Amino acid sequence: MTDVAGKTIDVAVFGAGRIGKIHASNLARQPGVRLKYVVDVNRDAAAALAAQYGAQVADIDGAMGDASVGATVICSSTDTHADLILQSAAQKKHVFCEKPVDLTLERARACADAVAKAGIVCMIGFQRRFDPTFAALKARIDAGEIGTPEMLVVTSRDPGAPPVEYIKHSGGIFKDMLIHDFDIFRWILDDEADTLHATGSCLSDPAIADAGDIDCTAVTIRTKRGRLCQINTSRRAAYGYDQRFELLGSEGMLQAGNVRPTEVTAYSKTAVSSDVPEHFFLERYRAAYALEIAHFFEAVTQGKPVRTTVADGLKALELAEAATRSWREGRAVKLNEAL
C-alpha cells in the first residue's frame, strides 16, 4: 500500500459504533491511508472492527501516544469529542470529528483555539455538504443559476425518535438534530444569522417532554443581509427520513429532493406510487460519508482547506444555543446577544 505523497497515514478511529464502522469502511478504501487503531470502551466492538481491517485495538493513551498516528477520526459519544480533539491537537494529529464539537460553546471554543494553535486540520462531520444532490445544488447557486439567494426552506425529519435516554443526554433537539440544518443554512445562504426565532412542540411522545425536550420545531432566521430561512423539523415522519431544502433566488429556484432506493413506479386501481425515501441517514448519506472521508484525507495529504471546519462547528453550535434560548424564552433572539 502506497500513498500519493509517498507515505502512508496511520489513523486511529475512536468509537466502533454505527458511524465508526461507516468511517472505518470508507477510510480503508483511501489509497495511502491505513487504519492502525480502533478505540472503544466496548473492547469487543473495537476488536471486531479492528479485525475487519487488519487494525489493532488500543486505549486512548495508546493511540494518542503513538507518534506514527497522523490522524484521528472521532466517532465516539458527544461528551468525549472535545477531549479527543484537544488531545489530538496536543499531539499534532489531524482530526476528523463527528458533530457536534461539544454541547457547550465554552469547550467548543477551547477546541477551536487549540486547533488553531496546533496548526492541524480539524474537519467536523457535516456530511450533508458532501451529499451529491446538495453539493450539486450548491455549485449551481455559486454559478449564479438562480441569481441572488433570497429564501431558504429546509425540511428535516427523522423516521422516528431515538430512545428517551439518548435524548436526555443529547443537548436537546436543536443541538442534536438541527445542528445539521444550521450548517446547511450557513453553507447554502453563505450568510450569517442576525436574528433567530424558534418554537416547537412535543407531539409524538410525552416522555420526550418529560425529559425537557421537544420533538418538532419551527425555526426562522433572518440573516445580516436580510435573507430569510425557515427550518421545519420533526423527530418522526411515518414515511421515513425526509431531507429536502429549496432556495428561492432572484432568478429562479433550486430544490434538493429525497433519494429513493429504486425508480419503480406502480400504477394500481387507486394510485400511482413510487418508493418512500431512503430510510435513515446511513442509507441517505452513504455517498456523502464516503466523499467526506475522501475529502478529509485529500486535505490532509495535499494541504488543502477542508469544507467543514471547526469554526463551522462552532457557528452551528451558536445557532443551536440561540434556538434553544428562543424556544425557552418564547422570543426572537439577536445572534450578538452574549451566548
Next chain:
Amino acid sequence: MTDVAGKTIDVAVFGAGRIGKIHASNLARQPGVRLKYVVDVNRDAAAALAAQYGAQVADIDGAMGDASVGATVICSSTDTHADLILQSAAQKKHVFCEKPVDLTLERARACADAVAKAGIVCMIGFQRRFDPTFAALKARIDAGEIGTPEMLVVTSRDPGAPPVEYIKHSGGIFKDMLIHDFDIFRWILDDEADTLHATGSCLSDPAIADAGDIDCTAVTIRTKRGRLCQINTSRRAAYGYDQRFELLGSEGMLQAGNVRPTEVTAYSKTAVSSDVPEHFFLERYRAAYALEIAHFFEAVTQGKPVRTTVADGLKALELAEAATRSWREGRAVKLNEAL
C-alpha cells in the same frame, strides 16, 4: 331560465375588473341565477361587462335599491368592501365578497355583526378552499389518512409584485397577500393560532421598502393545540405563481402541488424539463373560482352553510394584523393580545 327552487335570483356585481369578469362569467353559468346589474366607477368597463351577459349598468344606489336583487357579488376595491357589505345587509341581500372584508378589524367586525343581525349569507372569497387539489387534500386529512395533523408548511409566491401605488393602499403584504395563507392555515389545521412570529425583508425592489412594506416574509404560528405552521411568501418568483403546501401528520404526509398548463416533458442534452406552474391566480384558480361561485349560489338557494364565512374573513384579518405587529416590533405575539 328556471332555477332549482322555482325562482331566479337576480344579482348585482360590483366591480368590472379582472376578478369581476371572472365571477360574472361563472355566475352566468349557474342555473337560476341572472346577472342583472354591473356597477363600476368606470362606466365603460361596467357597460362592456353588462353587455356580455345581457345585464344593465347601474350605480350603487340603483342596484342596492332594487328589491328584486337577491344577492350582491363584491369585486370592487378593498376600501369599498365594508360599505357594500353593510348596505347589502341593510337590504337583506346575500353577499359574496372578495377578501379582505376590510383593512381594519373594527370595520370588519361591524360587517360581521351586521351580517349576523340581517341573517343573510355572507361568503368571503377565499377561493383556495375550492381548488380541486386543496379540497381533495383537505378531504383526505378529514378522512384520517395521515392521522393527527402536526406541521403545516405553506409556500405562497407571486410571479411579480404589483405596482407600488397598489402596494401603498394594500394594507401591507400580510393583509394583501398572506391573508389567503392565514385562511389556509386555519382551514387545513382546523385549529387557531396561539402565538405568531413574522419577519420579512424587501429584496426585490427598494420602492416597496420606501412604501413601508416588505416583499418576502417568513411566518411561524403555533396553535392552541401545539401544532406548528410555517409560511414563506414572496412577491416575486421568477418561475411563476407558486402555491404549494404540505401537512405532516402522525401517520404520513400530504402535499398539494402546483398545476401545470400541459403534461409535456422534454429531454434535452442537459435537462429533463416540464412546464412552469400556471402563471398567476386567474389561471391557477380558474376551477376554484367557478366552484366557489357555484357553492355560494347553492348555499343561498338551498339554505346551506357556506365554507368561507365572514367570521373566517375576520380571523384571517386578525392573523394579518398580528403578523404586521410581530414584524414591526421584532417579537413573537400572542393572539389574545388586544389587536
Next chain:
Amino acid sequence: MTDVAGKTIDVAVFGAGRIGKIHASNLARQPGVRLKYVVDVNRDAAAALAAQYGAQVADIDGAMGDASVGATVICSSTDTHADLILQSAAQKKHVFCEKPVDLTLERARACADAVAKAGIVCMIGFQRRFDPTFAALKARIDAGEIGTPEMLVVTSRDPGAPPVEYIKHSGGIFKDMLIHDFDIFRWILDDEADTLHATGSCLSDPAIADAGDIDCTAVTIRTKRGRLCQINTSRRAAYGYDQRFELLGSEGMLQAGNVRPTEVTAYSKTAVSSDVPEHFFLERYRAAYALEIAHFFEAVTQGKPVRTTVADGLKALELAEAATRSWREGRAVKLNEAL
C-alpha cells in the same frame, strides 16, 4: 346573440348520447352558433338535450331539409356517419363528424369525394389533436426543439372493454380504438406509413375472442422516410385511461403524459403516491372537445382550413384496415397493397 361575421349559424346535432351531449354543450358556448335541432332515434334523449339548449327535436329529413341549418354535427352511431355526411354534402351543410368516417374504405372514399365536390368543410373528430398537452408537444416539434423526428412510441389503453355487443359492431379494435392512434402517428411524425405490422391477443375476456376480436395490440409502422412508430394498446388498464406518447428526435425527446385530477401527493409508510390518470376520454379530453368544436366553427365562419379533414379520416381508416389484415394474416403489409 351575435356572431363575429354578423350572422348566426344554425346547427343540427345528430345523436344525443354521451358525445352528443358534450358537443352540444360546447357549441352552445360558441358566439354566433345556435343549436337548432337535435336528432336521435331515441326521441326522449333528443328532447332532453334539445330542451337544455332551447333547441327543437327533429328527424333527419326535417333537419337536413331546413336550408337555414348551416352545419351538422354527427355524433350518432358509426353506421350512420357516411349517410349523414353524404346528405350534408348534398345540402351544402358543413359537417363535423365523429370518427370513423365509416367502417369501409369504399364508403369513406365516397364521403371524401362528395365533400370535395360540395366544397364544404368536413372535419373529423380526432379530438386528440386539440388536447393542450398533445398540441403543445406538436408545436414544439414543429419549432425544431428536438431536431428531426425519428421514433414515436404511443401508449393507448382504455380503463375497460365496452360490452361485447358493442365490440361485435365496432369494426374491430383497429378501426374502433386504434384509429385515434393512427391519426396521432400521422400528425406527430408528419409522414405516411410504408409498411405496417400488427399483432395482438385476447387476454382480458374470452368473449371478445369469440366475437372475432382482440383486446390488446402491438403495432409497428415504418414510414416512407424510414421513421419508426410503435403503438401498444389495451382495452383494459386497471389504473384507468392511459394516453401517452413520446417522440425521439435527433436532438432530444418529447413526452406527452397523462393528466391527473389533482396534484395531491401522499406519503405513507410504504409509498409516495399521486392520483391515477383521469378516468376515461370524457374527462381526459374535456378541454380537447371544447377546443375542437371552437376550431370547427372558427374554420367555418372564417374560411380557415380544419386541422382534421375527411382525408385524415380516410388515411387513418386505411391504416386500420392494413393493421387488421396484418394481424389476421400474420405478416407485415405494404401500405400500397390494394386495400
Next chain:
Amino acid sequence: MTDVAGKTIDVAVFGAGRIGKIHASNLARQPGVRLKYVVDVNRDAAAALAAQYGAQVADIDGAMGDASVGATVICSSTDTHADLILQSAAQKKHVFCEKPVDLTLERARACADAVAKAGIVCMIGFQRRFDPTFAALKARIDAGEIGTPEMLVVTSRDPGAPPVEYIKHSGGIFKDMLIHDFDIFRWILDDEADTLHATGSCLSDPAIADAGDIDCTAVTIRTKRGRLCQINTSRRAAYGYDQRFELLGSEGMLQAGNVRPTEVTAYSKTAVSSDVPEHFFLERYRAAYALEIAHFFEAVTQGKPVRTTVADGLKALELAEAATRSWREGRAVKLNEAL
C-alpha cells in the same frame, strides 16, 4: 483474507478494458476471492490493472494452466468468448462471461454443451437483472402485485453510436445491443417468444448503413402464452442513456425508470427541470455490476444456481438471430424456424 467456505478462490480476468476494470474492482471487494491473473493482448493494460490489485500478468495458457485458478472472468472481445469458455470448461474452472456467448448460435451451443458436461457454473453477464430498480420490479411482479403480465414495453437507447469499426464486427445491432433487451423480455415476462417481427432504420449516420447495419429498431414479440412485447431501441439519444421498461398486468402496471445523478430540481423562467439520466452503462449499472459479481461468487462458493445462465445467453442469441432475419427479410418469423 478468508473466505466463507474456508478457502480463497483465485480468479483470472481476461480483458483489461473498461468492463474488465469494473469487474476487477468489484471482485476485489468479495471476501474469499483473490484476483490472481490479468490477461490482455495489451500487456500494459494488463499490467496496470494487475498492479492495482496485487495480481500478476499472464497469458491465456498461463492462466488456464494454473490449477489453483478456480474461476475465470471473461471481459475480452466477443470473438474470444467461446474459446475462453471452452477452455475454462476443459479446466473445470467456473466462468463468468460477458454477453454475448458468441455471435453464432453454433458456437454458443457448443459452449452450453461443454459447460453442462463439465458441471461448472457459467454465468452470462446480463447485469440488468441485478439493477436494483429492475430487480425490485421483478420481485413485485412475482409477488403478484399487478396480476398476470400482459404487455411489456422496453425502451433502450444509447447516448451515441460506437465507432463504425466496432459496429462492423459487432454482429449487428440485434446481437450487440438488443441482446440485453431480449434477456429482459424473457426474464420479465417469464415466457418464450412464439413469433417475432423486427424492423429498423439507419437515421443517425450513413456510415452505419454502409456497414450493413441499422441504428434504430422496433421489435415486437408475441409469446407462446399470447403476451406482447415491444422493444424500441436507438444508438443515439441526445439526452443520454435511456433504460426503461413497463409491464402492464391484469391488475395494474409497473414501470422501471431511469436513474439520475442527483435529485436537484431547477425552476427557471421557462421550465422546471431535473438531471438527464446517468450518462451510459458504466454509470447506470454501477450497482448492478457489483451485485452480479457478488452473485456469481456466492453461487460458486455456496453451490447456488446463477440467475443468468449460459442457456439464457443462448436464448437471447436466438432472439437476436431471429430479429436479424426478420429485419433482413421484411417479415415476421416463427421462433421454431430453423435458426
